[in-house]
Amino acid sequence: MCYIYSRLFMFFSLLLLSFSVYLIILDFVYIIEYIFIIFNSVNITYIILIDWMSMMFMSFVLFISSMVIYYSEEYMNGDLNKNRFILMVIMFVISMMLMIISPNLISILLGWDGLGLVSYCLVIYYQNIKSFSAGMLTALSNRVGDVALLMSIAWMMNYGSWNFMFYLDIMKNDWIMELISYLVVLAAMTKSAQIPFSSWLPAAMAAPTPVSSLVHSSTLVTAGVYLLIRFNYAFSSSLMNFLLFISSMTMFMSGLGANFENDLKKIIALSTLSQLGLMMSILSLGAYKLAFFHLLIHALFKALLFMCAGSIIHSLSNCQDIRCMGGLVKQLPLTCTYFNICNWSLCGIPFMSGFYSKDLIVEFMSMNILNIYIYFIFYISIGLTVAYSFRLTYYSLSGDFNFISMNLLKENNIMLLGMSGLIFIVIISGSVFNWLMFDTLIFICLPILMKFMTLLVIMLGMLFGYELSKFNLVYNLLSKNFYSFFFSSMWNIPILSTLGVNYIPVKMGALLMIFDRGWFEFYGGQNLSLLLKKFTLLQLLSLNHLKIYFLMLLIWIIYLLVQI
Structure with missing residues (x-):
């Protein structure tokens, strides 16, 4: 499977590179408009931009991906889902190519969002x-x-x-x-x-x-x-x-x-x-x-x-x-x-x-x-x-x-x-x-x-x-x-991107949980008993009982000495 896709991509890569050189020499730009549907005055069309830049970039993408797919044959050899991996890589390449040839902001989303979605699937592959x-x-x-x-x-x-x-x-x-x-x-x-x-x-x-x-x-x-x-x-x-x-x-x-x-x-x-x-x-x-x-x-x-x-x-x-x-x-x-x-x-x-x-x-x-x-x-x-x-x-x-x-x-x-x-x-x-x-x-x-x-x-x-x-x-x-920790962690950007974004919403969520559970549940029953336990002096004594016991003994001895 890898070899077939690799050769196919290589062939198309050489074809597109030749076409790109042809467009550079003639200084031509082609815009192909494909009409999907015409309903009254509404035209739904797909537009493709073909110039030397898009053709050359597509040629490079296909050439690199053909080599990567060939390389993956051995690198992913022991993987049970190797075919699924190769198909995801191909979807990734197709998304990129859709983005390259789109001169339209709507159709560019096909490639743009495709890249985002497939990249997520590939990053969580392991x-x-x-x-x-x-x-x-x-x-x-x-x-x-x-x-x-x-x-x-x-x-x-x-x-x-x-x-x-x-x-x-x-x-x-x-x-x-x-x-x-x-x-x-x-x-x-x-x-x-x-x-x-x-x-x-x-x-x-x-x-x-x-x-x-x-x-x-x-x-x-x-x-x-x-x-x-x-x-x-x-x-x-x-x-x-x-x-x-x-x-x-x-x-x-x-x-x-x-x-x-x-x-x-x-x-x-x-x-x-x-x-x-x-x-x-x-x-x-x-x-x-x-x-x-x-x-x-x-x-x-x-x-x-x-x-x-x-x-x-x-x-x-x-x-x-x-x-x-x-x-x-x-x-x-x-x-x-x-x-x-x-x-x-x-x-x-x-x-x-x-x-x-x-x-x-x-x-x-x-x-x-x-x-x-x-x-x-x-x-x-x-x-x-x-x-x-x-x-x-x-x-x-x-x-x-x-x-x-x-x-x-x-x-x-x-x-x-x-x-x-x-x-x-x-x-x-x-x-x-x-x-x-x-x-x-x-x-x-x-x-x-x-x-x-x-x-x-x-x-x-x-x-x-x-x-x-x-x-x-x-x-x-x-x-x-x-300083070295600061520089090696990219000026703390990973921390700001993760904890910096979700810390405040999570804290606010904990505070606002009171509205979720209802007032009666929050102030009655179990939570009220927990609050009472927290604020009682006996609870404080029982937490460090040994230290408190010796402290009380010391105070008692001092008191006796003062009385004498």
């Missing part, structure tokens, strides 16, 4: 308390964005139709369109896990690793960024400044948190969050094509990074702690090679695929006239990305093997084939799509120091990550303090 909690956090965080999208649908009733593509530019100065764009940004912030909705992204790691590979590369988390790319024409300058601030804070917060994390999958999840912040921040600077370019390149190497992590976890009897790894390059040479290549791409090492998009983004930001805060936070976040990537490499690949002596470390052929399908594209994609997507060359003129600033920060980040790993004893001692 049925335990942790998975259920993570699934509920994921579902409820995303519902906030769904409500914002429904509200924007209601406000778009003021226009002639829900096809937002026709109104974005022409109605840009209308206050209703501004309100709709604010609601769409809120929806995108929940789906792409920006502050304050960041806590669900690391929690979603409770899902099986193939799901994480798909979710964190090209489907769920990128849906918000893709929606903003489509809506970018309608954004006012105040909204773009707001989005720039939020996304830059998310980028910095997740990069800092990943340096304090020891769970392999959570480190990669936080790196996804950091890259999403980078995409959103460059989008809010006005370069939507650059954001889309980084979205595609990041999707490839992040999918492979998760697949390598899954292979390592699978070999280590499901252990995810990086402190238990070490020296894996001797036992899993090919997996570690792929892992390193993806890490280098993530860091933006020159001439790896990530370098082409990341360097362009940072230089574009440097060329704009912005304040010093944005300039520094971009470079610090890049430095932190390199630091946690090298820390991850140091812990997992070098040194001595720290796991139990009874182990079965081996590379599986099927999993390796799934990963090998991606590695070639990961290496060449940056350069190829750079030439393919940008019809005019981007010329960025900067002073020599600013031009080499990216490379300098990458080198400093490497050094920082290496030193952080080398002095891990000192680091572990330092990590007991409040």
